[in-house]
């Protein structure tokens with residue numbers, strides 16, 4: 001069963017712990033004097049054991065399809081020693097106890113849940129288990145070290161005494177969590193590594209799962225926005241007389257950058273919006289176009305205007321003396337997220353407290369939402385619903401802020417709900433970018449250096465300016481440069497191109513807002529790097545697998561690539577088909593795809609995607625498989641059709657008729673092999689996406705001989721069968 | 722204005738404009754939120770329901786046009802979440818974010834009602850809904866599984 005916590009449930013918050021503390025960021029145990037030993041109780045913010053032996057696990061990470069509800073609970077349950085059948089998972093009210101161990105606030109981003117909680121979640125389970133043993137030891141008057149935990153019971157193997165956790169939890173909650181617990185070895189795992197059925201699936205096949213859009217409460221009004229044509233626009237004046245006459249419409253609230261019509265239900269609000277008359281001030285830059293942005297990116301990349309991110313040896317001289325220089329300029333378009341559930345947030349403002357119900361990836365940022373309506377950060381209560389996709393869009397807090405402002409102005413609880421067109425036109429887009437990549441080769445065919453000039457808009461200059469220090473944003477260069485940015489963020493490239501390397505980034509910001517899109521940096525940088533390596537292989541007349549094996553820095557990457565070549569039967573596609581290949585390292589994971597297509601003139605059929613991935617350890621292999629496929633389909637949609645353009649301040653795309661999505665009939669067969677090489681554990685929500693575009697472009701090149709240097713393929717006249 | 726609708730076997734009198742799309746009558750008036758909004762222009766299928774057994778995209782169906790019809794939503798697909806497709810969806814772990822799945826199940830159940838043993842081509846033709854998470858391979862497999870079990 002899956003539930004969303006409806007109140008604080010009286011959880012006692014732990015002592016304040018430093019953000020980033022790995023082990024004890026979980027809050028200290030609550031001591032509930034009133035609870036009766038036999039009736040179960042709350043152990044800490046994460047765990048409650050009910051009188052009938054159910055183990056309720058709080059799962060604070062956003063469930064947006066990646067299966068985190070289940071895999072997170074698997075990690076805790078493994079060490080806690082409970083039967084999976086006892087486990088019940090719920091979405092807790094946001095709390096500092098649930099701060100992400102790396103970021104220091106509650107968030108789900110960068111394929112970083114399992115990786116960050118890999119030790120902490122298992123530790124919380126193990127600590128709870130040891131505390132339950134201590135409780136049994138105290139009650140039975142024996143040394144707890146001799147007791148065993150088995151399937152939700154503490155057992156004394158000498159006497160045969162046995163007590164269910166429910167009878168021990170109140171006593172156990174009195175102890176401090178023990179430190180330095182030995183976690184189980186992989187060969188002892190019973191729950192981790194198993195394809196446990198997902199806890200959220202039953203509610204998702206009968207319509208009962210609650211998403212943000214489904215939130216209900218007495219007196220709730222639906223608020224639908226009218227936006228200015230440009231992002232820079234502001235409201236000048238509003239004539240709402242006709243709108244207020246529409247049946248069901250209750251109020252009109254003008255914010256600085258939108259006018260909301262509030263009604264009983266979405267349809268009335270939409271009708272009201274049609275009847276609104278608003279005069280806008282388009283603002284400075286209100287007539288900007290993507291063409292202008294790309295002209296600036298191209299110029300900056302061509303002229304090498306960027307700030308240097310990596311400089312090893314004298315690349316410019318090395319290339320000047322090279323027998324041959326491969327020189328490729330690649331472009332990546334802006335992309336919208338198009339989460340399946342249109343963007344929404346529900347808020348109820350009172351002078352004492354702001355309550356929000358929201359499908360969010362960033363509960364820990366809701367203090368800013370409180371601030372936007374004049375409350376303290378501690379005066380917000382955030383309930384997380386299921387997310388109908390996150391894709392990075394739901395890391396932004398623009399919707400909760402709008403909902404809070406509108407609720408405050410209207411004096412009623414409000415659900416802000418955007419249409420699909422609103423969603424596409426008011427996004428924080430995957431940044432458009434241009435990269436010029438060069439490699440020099442000496443007369444013996446040896447690569448002597450790599451030079452990369454990248455230009456595009458910076459996400460962090462907007463979202464977290466301190467991370468864009470020195471005009472270098474790591475999300476513009478990760479995957480291409482091997483360096484540490486001035487803000488101290490390490491970036492990585494899987495290849496070594498000989499003795500010299502130089503990577504520069506020219507930040508060009510514009511009125512087009514940019515944000516985090518599934519796989520962030522890697523969504524465009526893998527396209528640049530892998531498309532470049534495929535061109536290098538073609539120009540040097542080398543096999544793309546052999547060339548990569550010679551350039552890769554790590555044995556791990558070579559292992560994945562070799563296995564991919566074997567699994568996909570690289571070089572030997574089925575008769576009439578062609579293949580393309582790419583591999584990328586991101587979020588601690590190495591993942592490669594071979595995409596096999598059939599081509600008829602400029603019409604292509606996606607036949608098969610073969611993927612090999614190393615995640616170190618797979619907590620739930622079925623989920624890993626699902627995420628590889630899911631990430632690949634996101635990548636296919638983007639590579640085929642994904643492009644957002646702005647003309648004179650307005651976004652040209654709107655609904656799914658102008659922003660196309662892959663459908664079932666067009667979907668290829670997938671074959672995924674999961675390696676578990678046993679190193680650091682990797683993330684899996686995003687790595688399936690980055691290698692898709694370069695692998696597909698490679699296949700199209702192999703079929704047509706045409707160098708594909710721009711996306712989407714549709715803009716080059718290609719389409720799907 | 723009052724409009725009568727029969728949803729999941731129950732008659733309702735709705736105080737709503739006749740042009741209100743069925744989707745919003747279901748969600749906002751009757752509180753049946755299993756049927757989802759994705760596009761509002763019949764492009765994604767998240768809002769698919771059955772009208773007299775046929776799969777329809779309820780976001781573009783005015784309620785006036787379905788008076789007297791038998792309307793079935795995901796909440797009425799089965800008594801106890803035990804339609805063969807729901808079983809197959811669970812055993813095949815089809816949903817990811819799950820948002821499109823009500824519509825997918827309604828489209829698939831209309832297909833199986835008419836074509837109990839569909840070919841791949843039948844599945845391609847009937848399943849034109851969008852899943853942003855890309856659960857398509859598992860949807861195809863689960864429809865095949867359900868057809869086998871039925």
Ligand code: FES
Nearest residue numbers: 759760763766780
């Ligand atoms: S909401 Fe009806 S088809 Fe998309």
Ligand code: FES
Nearest residue numbers: 819821852853854
């Ligand atoms: S499961 Fe997320 S859109 Fe289909």
